[in-house]
Amino acid sequence: MTTYTVPHPPKPVVDRATLPPGPAELPIVGQSFQYVFNLLDFLHGAATYGDLVTLSVKPALVYMVNHPELIQELFVTNHRSVGRGRVTETLQYLMGYGLVTSDGPLHLRQRRLMQPQFHHRRIAAYAQTMTDFTRRHEANWRDGARVDLAGEMSELTLHIVVKTLFGLELPDTVRRIGAAFELSNDYIKARDNQPPALRRLFHRLPLPFTRRFKRGLAYLDETTYGLIEERRRSGLEGDDLLSMLLNVRDEEADNPANAVMTDQQVRDEAITLFAAGHETTAVALTWTWFLLATHPDIQARFHAELDDVLGRRSPTPDDLPKLAFTEQVLTESMRLYPPIWSTGRMTFEPITLGGYHIPAGATLVAPQLINQRDPRWYDDPLEFCPNRWTPEFRERLPRFAYYPFGGGPRLCIGEGFAWMEAMLVLATLGQKWAMRHDPSHRIELVPLVSLRPKGGMPMFLERRD
Numbered sequence: 001m002t003t004y005t006v007p008h009p010p011k012p013v014v015d016r017a018t019l020p021p022g023p024a025e026l027p028i029v030g031q032s033f034q035y036v037f038n039l040l041d042f043l044h045g046a047a048t049y050g051d052l053v054t055l056s057v058k059p060a061l062v063y064m065v066n067h068p069e070l071i072q073e074l075f076v077t078n079h080r081s082v083g084r085g086r087v088t089e090t091l092q093y094l095m096g097y098g099l100v101t102s103d104g105p106l107h108l109r110q111r112r113l114m115q116p117q118f119h120h121r122r123i124a125a126y127a128q129t130m131t132d133f134t135r136r137h138e139a140n141w142r143d144g145a146r147v148d149l150a151g152e153m154s155e156l157t158l159h160i161v162v163k164t165l166f167g168l169e170l171p172d173t174v175r176r177i178g179a180a181f182e183l184s185n186d187y188i189k190a191r192d193n194q195p196p197a198l199r200r201l202f203h204r205l206p207l208p209f210t211r212r213f214k215r216g217l218a219y220l221d222e223t224t225y226g227l228i229e230e231r232r233r234s235g236l237e238g239d240d241l242l243s244m245l246l247n248v249r250d251e252e253a254d255n256p257a258n259a260v261m262t263d264q265q266v267r268d269e270a271i272t273l274f275a276a277g278h279e280t281t282a283v284a285l286t287w288t289w290f291l292l293a294t295h296p297d298i299q300a301r302f303h304a305e306l307d308d309v310l311g312r313r314s315p316t317p318d319d320l321p322k323l324a325f326t327e328q329v330l331t332e333s334m335r336l337y338p339p340i341w342s343t344g345r346m347t348f349e350p351i352t353l354g355g356y357h358i359p360a361g362a363t364l365v366a367p368q369l370i371n372q373r374d375p376r377w378y379d380d381p382l383e384f385c386p387n388r389w390t391p392e393f394r395e396r397l398p399r400f401a402y403y404p405f406g407g408g409p410r411l412c413i414g415e416g417f418a419w420m421e422a423m424l425v426l427a428t429l430g431q432k433w434a435m436r437h438d439p440s441h442r443i444e445l446v447p448l449v450s451l452r453p454k455g456g457m458p459m460f461l462e463r464r465d
């Protein structure tokens with residue numbers, strides 16, 4: 001049997017004299033307090049120290065990468081020397097060794113097997129589900145109602161992902177899956193902010209929050225393994241992503257038994273796709289509605305394009321290239337509010353970056369939220385300006401000045417899926433509804449795994465004529 005090993009990075013050996021510049025640090029705690037309690041201001045301040053900055057977040061030493069060329073070197077040129085390593089250690093509690101959390105030969109093999117299934121021709125098959133579920137969702141909306149749009153988008157994308165991934169749509173099952181996922185999200189976010197030794201201890205002890213998390217996880221496992229067993233037993237093929245995972249064959253396997261994924265691997269990949277694809281798209285949609293609602297002239301132009309291209313009929317994938325302004329709106333929204341606000345790597349062997357020696361076992365972060373607001377690449381970087389995305393501007397922009405989906409061989413595998421889903425949901429809802437942000441709500445960012453608005457996103461719904 002072939003075993004696919006996952007490499008483990010060593011502890012870094014650092015020569016302090018050769019570190020890039022960085023903010024001043026306190027003895028013993030370094031900059032950990034600012035990092036945990038005032039993360040965004042801290043990173044904005046740190047970025048002023050240069051294109052490569054040292055952060056001292058005890059016990060780790062973190063390199064922050066702030067220039068598109070250095071990000072390119074990290075994600076693309078050096079891709080063989082870097083991976084996720086311990087950056088995604090807490091996510092493994094939920095995802096096991098799926099695409100997001102694995103490295104080395106295992107990641108390469110899984111990516112090779114799964115990539116063709118995300119070809120745009122294949123994912124176009126999910127378009128109907130996306131628009132149908134959106135129509136079904138908005139059927140419950142009432143003119144003038146005040147809703148939490150963050151919750152609404154989360155529920156909608158949850159239903160879409162559960163249907164396209166597992167083929168399930170029973171409301172109670174979907175709700176239970178969503179609740180289990182929320183529980184694990186909270187747990188992972190809390191553990192992420194802890195020193196690794198404490199986190200591992202908490203994960204082993206029967207503490208109330210650990211037990212709650214494990215109960216939720218048991219439900220997700222039970223549902224996923226149940227579906228896997230049912231599909232294997234019945235031999236019935238669905239047209240969902242789970243079937244894809246069950247049916248994919250590795251032509252390069254050394255023997256037929258190794259050509260299919262094990263149940264555990266299918267489970268890890270299914271939960272990974274579910275977790276990676278659900279909240280990210282919901283967050284992208286939430287921020288886009290917020291930006292439209294607070295820029296009435298842009299919202300009016302968005303509506304005009306939908307009326308012009310679609311009239312009253314539902315959008316299809318063929319319409320998407322014609323919705324050029326809607327695409328600019330979404331592009332600009334993911335620039336200002338990148339759903340994954342920072343993407344990290346860990347070195348498996350030493351690399352050189354921007355003239356600095358980076359040892360093996362080092363953590364590097366390239367925060368989209370900071371770099372996509374860099375005045376070197378964007379005029380009026382804090383302005384919501386979809387019009388900036390002209391073909392000439394795109395041509396001029398360095399590749400890694402805009403990277404909401406990451407890049408290199410670890411580029412988000414669901415990018416095409418996410419674009420299609422977000423565009424179809426925006427178009428379907430925008431045909432019928434205008435949004436007005438509740439001005440009493442103050443916007444605050446919560447930069448955990450994804451970039452959520454604190455306290456949700458209260459919005460008034462206005463039915464369009």
Ligand code: HEM
Pocket residue numbers: 075099100101111272273276277278280281284338339340343344403404405406407408409410411412413414415417418
């Ligand atoms: C707006 C929505 C989304 C955003 C902003 C987003 C963003 C990202 C980012 C930044 C990464 C890390 C890339 C890197 O390390 O270079 C990533 C990885 C990944 N995403 Fe997404 N994502 C979105 C939607 C989706 C969807 C819908 C799916 C699945 C259906 C998905 C599945 C994945 C997977 C499996 C990975 C790991 C890829 C690998 O390491 O090989 N994502 N995503």
